[in-house]
Amino acid sequence: MGKITCIIVDDEPLAHDVISDYIGRLDFLSEVGTFLDALSAIEYLHNNTVDLIFLDIQMPMLDGINFVKTLSIPPKIIFTTAHRDYAVDGFELNAVDYLIKPIPFYRFVQAVEKVRGRVTQDIPEVLTTDAIFFKVDKRKIKVHFTDILYIESLKDYIKVILTDRSLVTYQTLTGVLEVLPPTQFVQVHKSFIVNFHYVTAMEGNTLEIEDHSIPVGRGYRDEALKKIYNTGKKGWR
Secondary structure, three states, rough: OOEEEEEEEOOHHHHHHHHHHHHOOOEEEEEEEEEEHHHHHHHHHHHOOOEEEEEEOOOOOOHHHHHHHHOOOOOOOEEEOOOOOOOHHHHHHOOEEEOOOOOOOOHHHHHHHHHHHHHOOOOOOEOOOOOEEEEEEEEEEEEEEHHHEEEEEEOOEEEEEEEEEEEEOOOOHHHHHHHOOEEEEEEEEEEEEEEEEEEEEEEOOOOOOOOOEEEEEOOOOOHHHHHOOOOOOOOOO
């Protein structure tokens, strides 16, 4: 598995310095962005996906609690705050942990290890070069790559749409993307991966697979078009 991607959202530059330093000490974490306000983070997440957010609560314009509520499919959240009063609110939002500033390094490690366990849990097992196992309830279901139309993120779960049925498994979109062959699959939106060989039409920011309409995110469009063009669908824009 690759590194856990994370961003920092905090209006205090000193907090950024501390958390960035802690992230740099752990090989399995990768910091991909820092933001001094929640609105900037929202704009970033509109076009990008991450595994984890280190999130302050008291911030101008939009606080951390309400910021999470704006996200339709929030990543893992670790709250980082100087105030204990919001702990209940944080855990009601299914936060992984709630760290009180100043944050000791050992507590930081405890928190991110929880994330590590959740992100790596039930990663699909590649069976051969043409199939994969998905864990559904207590069973492992064999699925051929050619039978997958697309995959949709449902917060901590993914819904795998097949040619003849669908299944839901506890897994992140980022995790499953790592084990899918790039010769067949491409992420087209923060919540969707498609088998581009099944794409039959594309107009504007929507593509069609059989009778399904899939949104295409602005940040994913160029890569999606490149993959689709290579399948012979040259006339699309």
